[in-house]
Amino acid sequence: MERFNASHFSAVGLPIEFVQDNLSRSAPGVLRGLHYQFDKPQGKLVGVIRGRIWDVAVDIRKDSSTYGKWAGIELNGDDQTLLWIPPGFAHGFCNVGHETADVYYKTTSVYNGKGEEGIKWSDPDFDIKWPVTHPIVSARDEDVQTFAQYQNNPRF
Numbered sequence: 001m002e003r004f005n006a007s008h009f010s011a012v013g014l015p016i017e018f019v020q021d022n023l024s025r026s027a028p029g030v031l032r033g034l035h036y037q038f039d040k041p042q043g044k045l046v047g048v049i050r051g052r053i054w055d056v057a058v059d060i061r062k063d064s065s066t067y068g069k070w071a072g073i074e075l076n077g078d079d080q081t082l083l084w085i086p087p088g089f090a091h092g093f094c095n096v097g098h099e100t101a102d103v104y105y106k107t108t109s110v111y112n113g114k115g116e117e118g119i120k121w122s123d124p125d126f127d128i129k130w131p132v133t134h135p136i137v138s139a140r141d142e143d144v145q146t147f148a149q150y151q152n153n154p155r156f
């Protein structure tokens with residue numbers, strides 16, 4: 001299976017230069033996000049190697065016509081669909097399967113933990129339709145700003 005081909009990506013206007021590959025492993029019911037990088041924003045090419053996730057991207061670019069809007073898609077290890085998330089989007093996902101999910105993603109800039117923040121995954125301003133009833137969420141992801149707080153100090 002071919003996951004990335006620079007000439008195919010270039011032909012449709014997607015980036016072809018990635019500087020870091022990441023692997024995230026999540027147990028069933030785990031929800032991660034919504035994360036974004038304001039210092040050296042990352043574009044992310046996301047896919048699943050094993051399992052199933054519901055992947056969400058939220059546009060947090062203040063001057064964008066889709067500011068505050070979200071999109072979600074199921075990604076799984078069976079069909080190998082990839083999702084491109086441009087810089088300036090908050091990103092999160094939850095494992096919706098019954099097995100561990102391995103999420104593999106390429107980024108356009110190197111991760112900088114000091115340049116990362118989050119927005120509450122359950123923020124009512126987004127009303128994201130997460131397909132898990134009682135997600136397992138880290139304390140770090142629970143203790144982040146709301147979208148209203150972000151709007152008072154936008155990073156994009």
